[in-house]
Amino acid sequence: MTTELSPDALTGLLERARQDYQDLVGRGLSLDLTRGKPAPEQLDLSADLLSLPGGRHTAADGTDVRNYGGLQGLPELREIFAEVLQVPAGQLLAAGNSSLELMHDCLVHALLSVLPGAESRWVDQERIAFLCPIPGYDRHFALCERFGIDMIQVPMTAEGPDMDVVERLVAEDPAIKGIWCVPKYSNPDGVCYSDATVARLASMNTAAADFRIFWDNAYAAHHLTDEPVETAGLLAACAEAGNPDRAFVFGSTSKITAAGAGVAFFGSSPANVQWLLGNNAKRSIGPDKVNQLRHVLFLRDADGVRAHMERQRAVLQPKFETVARILDAELGGTGLATWTSPKGGYFVTLEVPDGCAKEVVRRAAEAGIVLTPAGATHPYGDDPRDAVIRIAPSYPGLAELEQAIEGLAVCVRLAGYEQQAG
Amino acid sequence: MTTELSPDALTGLLERARQDYQDLVGRGLSLDLTRGKPAPEQLDLSADLLSLPGGRHTAADGTDVRNYGGLQGLPELREIFAEVLQVPAGQLLAAGNSSLELMHDCLVHALLSVLPGAESRWVDQERIAFLCPIPGYDRHFALCERFGIDMIQVPMTAEGPDMDVVERLVAEDPAIKGIWCVPKYSNPDGVCYSDATVARLASMNTAAADFRIFWDNAYAAHHLTDEPVETAGLLAACAEAGNPDRAFVFGSTSKITAAGAGVAFFGSSPANVQWLLGNNAKRSIGPDKVNQLRHVLFLRDADGVRAHMERQRAVLQPKFETVARILDAELGGTGLATWTSPKGGYFVTLEVPDGCAKEVVRRAAEAGIVLTPAGATHPYGDDPRDAVIRIAPSYPGLAELEQAIEGLAVCVRLAGYEQQAG
Numbered sequence: 034m035t036t037e038l039s040p041d042a043l044t045g046l047l048e049r050a051r052q053d054y055q056d057l058v059g060r061g062l063s064l065d066l067t068r069g070k071p072a073p074e075q076l077d078l079s080a081d082l083l084s085l086p087g088g089r090h091t092a093a094d095g096t097d098v099r100n101y102g103g104l105q106g107l108p109e110l111r112e113i114f115a116e117v118l119q120v121p122a123g124q125l126l127a128a129g130n131s132s133l134e135l136m137h138d139c140l141v142h143a144l145l146s147v148l149p150g151a152e153s154r155w156v157d158q159e160r161i162a163f164l165c166p167i168p169g170y171d172r173h174f175a176l177c178e179r180f181g182i183d184m185i186q187v188p189m190t191a192e193g194p195d196m197d198v199v200e201r202l203v204a205e206d207p208a209i210k211g212i213w214c215v216p217k218y219s220n221p222d223g224v225c226y227s228d229a230t231v232a233r234l235a236s237m238n239t240a241a242a243d244f245r246i247f248w249d250n251a252y253a254a255h256h257l258t259d260e261p262v263e264t265a266g267l268l269a270a271c272a273e274a275g276n277p278d279r280a281f282v283f284g285s286t287s288k289i290t291a292a293g294a295g296v297a298f299f300g301s302s303p304a305n306v307q308w309l310l311g312n313n314a315k316r317s318i319g320p321d322k323v324n325q326l327r328h329v330l331f332l333r334d335a336d337g338v339r340a341h342m343e344r345q346r347a348v349l350q351p352k353f354e355t356v357a358r359i360l361d362a363e364l365g366g367t368g369l370a371t372w373t374s375p376k377g378g379y380f381v382t383l384e385v386p387d388g389c390a391k392e393v394v395r396r397a398a399e400a401g402i403v404l405t406p407a408g409a410t411h412p413y414g415d416d417p418r419d420a421v422i423r424i425a426p427s428y429p430g431l432a433e434l435e436q437a438i439e440g441l442a443v444c445v446r447l448a449g450y451e452q453q454a455g
Numbered sequence: 456m457t458t459e460l461s462p463d464a465l466t467g468l469l470e471r472a473r474q475d476y477q478d479l480v481g482r483g484l485s486l487d488l489t490r491g492k493p494a495p496e497q498l499d500l501s502a503d504l505l506s507l508p509g510g511r512h513t514a515a516d517g518t519d520v521r522n523y524g525g526l527q528g529l530p531e532l533r534e535i536f537a538e539v540l541q542v543p544a545g546q547l548l549a550a551g552n553s554s555l556e557l558m559h560d561c562l563v564h565a566l567l568s569v570l571p572g573a574e575s576r577w578v579d580q581e582r583i584a585f586l587c588p589i590p591g592y593d594r595h596f597a598l599c600e601r602f603g604i605d606m607i608q609v610p611m612t613a614e615g616p617d618m619d620v621v622e623r624l625v626a627e628d629p630a631i632k633g634i635w636c637v638p639k640y641s642n643p644d645g646v647c648y649s650d651a652t653v654a655r656l657a658s659m660n661t662a663a664a665d666f667r668i669f670w671d672n673a674y675a676a677h678h679l680t681d682e683p684v685e686t687a688g689l690l691a692a693c694a695e696a697g698n699p700d701r702a703f704v705f706g707s708t709s710k711i712t713a714a715g716a717g718v719a720f721f722g723s724s725p726a727n728v729q730w731l732l733g734n735n736a737k738r739s740i741g742p743d744k745v746n747q748l749r750h751v752l753f754l755r756d757a758d759g760v761r762a763h764m765e766r767q768r769a770v771l772q773p774k775f776e777t778v779a780r781i782l783d784a785e786l787g788g789t790g791l792a793t794w795t796s797p798k799g800g801y802f803v804t805l806e807v808p809d810g811c812a813k814e815v816v817r818r819a820a821e822a823g824i825v826l827t828p829a830g831a832t833h834p835y836g837d838d839p840r841d842a843v844i845r846i847a848p849s850y851p852g853l854a855e856l857e858q859a860i861e862g863l864a865v866c867v868r869l870a871g872y873e874q875q876a877g
Contacts, residue, residue, distance in 0.1 A: 068523070076512070076521040083745065084506050090498070099498040099713040101490070129551055130743045137738040141563050145578075145602060156567075156578055172737075179737045180567060291521040294745035315594075315601045316559040321552045323505065323716035324743065 062401035119266030120300030151243035168410030193230035223375025235270035363442035484823035541688030542722030573665035590832030645797025657692035785864035
């Protein structure tokens with residue numbers, strides 16, 4: 034990524050970067066690009082939710098949604114998201130307000146109960162490991178760390194995880210029980226898994242009979258262009274390949290309706306769904322069905338979800354365009370950075386010269402621009418190249434976002450040229 | 456409990472019971488007394504909840520409740536329930552829709568993380584046991600069974616668990632890590648723990664340094680008389696006794712607002728609250744704060760809760776009076792049964808002659824009256840005396856309840872006299 038610069042040219046560029054950085058610090062900014070948080074404007078799109086269900090309290094089958102029960106969640110809500118998540122409604126479970134909770138609980142139940150196909154509880158096995166395509170989502174890694182699950186890094190390609198590596202590892206090591214996947218508009222680099230990747234994941238030989246793909250389809254409906262990406266459905270592919278119990282599909286409306294007050298989903302084979310329902314039955318007398326009815330009345334059907342996501346896109350797309358425009362204007366041709374142009378999702382990945390990411394984040398913080406910590410995209414927060422920075426453009430307004438990305442570009446120039454100057 | 460009856464008298468009584476039972480079966484009833492489920496009329500008392508928060512989406516401190524975050528829950532909701540649950544708001548956590556989930560998760564985290572005061576994770580210890588005052592709540596017992604936690608039965612007295620037994624057991628066995636308590640209007644027999652019981656629980660010596668009292672205060676505000684029972688606060692008592700980390704307090708609005716769409720609470724020492732928050736932070740990006748704001752706007756303050764519970768009482772009290780009236784009329788003086796007259800809560804406990812409970816429940820089911828399975832009030836569903844039946848009068852309407860209790864009384868007479876006749 035480095036360019037040949039004469040010593041004089043470098044001195045001039047570094048001088049300018051230092052001056053720009055001083056100016057930046059002088060502006061006393063206070064901006065936050067850390068998290069994939071919806072902006073208030075996006076939440077306002079679901080304002081009607083806040084008065085629903087109004088006078089209504091019965092589900093389509095007459096169930097009183099206010100009372101206990103209904104562990105699998107409202108059938109009519111599962112119908113809507115069956116299409117979005119590519120899981121038959123009968124194999125879908127509608128739960129609380131967080132898909133991360135469902136992932137956590139699937140790990141807990143696998144540790145403390147016996148998964149279909151498993152020989153014993155994971156907690157009774159000497160070692161449990163998960164494959165972690167990198168860069169990836171820090172909260173996935175934090176779950177592994179919290180439960181003492183070893184993380185084995187796998188490089189990402191433009192089509193998903195490097196399947197040659199994945200296939201080799203899972204074939205030889207029975208301790209590898211799972212892989213984290215964000216199959217569409219991945220966090221953080223916006224990769225969409227190819228059909229070939231999905232097919233290979235579904236059909237590969239695994240040494241562990243109880244291997245599971247944690248398929249976090251967080252951005253299934255979160256397009257940013259006129260050409261929504263379609264990815265192959267994992268659940269059907271696994272069933273066809275004779276591995277019906279391999280897929281755990283997760284999704285939620287957190288970035289569709291309300292980030293803190295949405296509905297999360299789990300989809301899998303009948304055996305896995307029964308396993309989770311059986312464990313959930315000990316834990317709860319049922320999810321918040323009032324909130325589920327609220328979502329049914331608000332979203333109506335899968336077309337309603339699509340129409341709503343077009344309104345979300347109208348808010349988000351200009352922000353992603355702003356990031357691209359400024360990075361191009363400020364860093365294009367410098368040889369100091371590359372960045373992604375995702376067709377959906379919530380993030381832009383910025384790659385800076387090796388050894389510079391932490392310095393860029395530190396400099397930005399000093400100038401009042403808070404970024405996700407460098408390294409967060411890697412297990413244990415450790416990016417061995419120290420090169421990847423995740424940008425989350427959704428929350429700030431356009432004007433603030435411009436300031437933040439301009440400031441970030443200054444920090445990249447400063448750190449990059451300082452490194453080159455030695 | 457048996458009375459002296461001449462053979463002739465017994466024959467006559469048995470004959471009448473058989474005739475009454477035939478008539479009962481002929482009526483083709485279909486009634487359900489199994490669960491402590493609020494009636495629709497009770498849920499209607501919170502109808503306004505279904506249109507809230509309406510146009511409002513900010514908490515008192517300006518937090519946008521629609522977005523991520525706020526792991527401890529809305530401060531203003533915690534303020535309201537601090538008084539109800541006898542836990543300072545700062546040590547209270549407002550979570551999802553189920554306190555059973557919180558109890559489950561506390562067990563999970565104690566199994567898989569290290570509790571304050573613990574030497575190791577519970578899962579790494581050879582044996583874990585809990586004290587189970589009986590009769591008790593089947594869902595508590597089911598959690599122990601699910602996690603392989605041994606259950607040691609302790610008899611209930613009119614003042615709570617038999618503390619002589621409790622003190623002796625916990626002092627000598629370090630594997631005993633907890634006790635299940637429903638301190639007010641207990642499930643199923645409506646016992647309220649005396650101040651002496653609370654003081655002894657708080658101050659007793661336990662062999663396990665990580666002993667916890669699972670204080671399921673499910674009926675804290677659920678009075679059925681003009682003389683609301685006040686029980687001593689466990690959390691403060693534990694702190695005073697030098698055992699600040701001993702109490703895990705649970706509660707919820709499930710039987711205050713909506714059974715499936717309420718808010719659950721956890722209260723404990725600062726160390727325990729930090730422990731749970733730390734574990735929850737890996738699991739979720741925060742609870743449904745919209746639902747918490749909804750509850751704040753609807754209930755307003757602790758006085759609002761009290762006023763609301765008076766309206767709940769107006770629905771429930773006639774049902775409990777109906778149960779008492781019919782049992783007295785039909786079974787009084789027969790020597791075949793005793794029953795509780797709770798001052799709050801959701802249940803009446805009916806004791807029939809030893810060896811008769813299952814038969815009564817079976818006969819009732821054949822006549823279309825579904826009762827909680829006999830034995831459910833004991834660990835592993837096994838009541839060694841086969842004598843305890845839990846009646847849940849809340850859900851049916853008054854007319855249906857009358858029919859059900861009349862029918863139940865017939866079944867008690869039939870099973871009781873048949874046993875006496877040999």
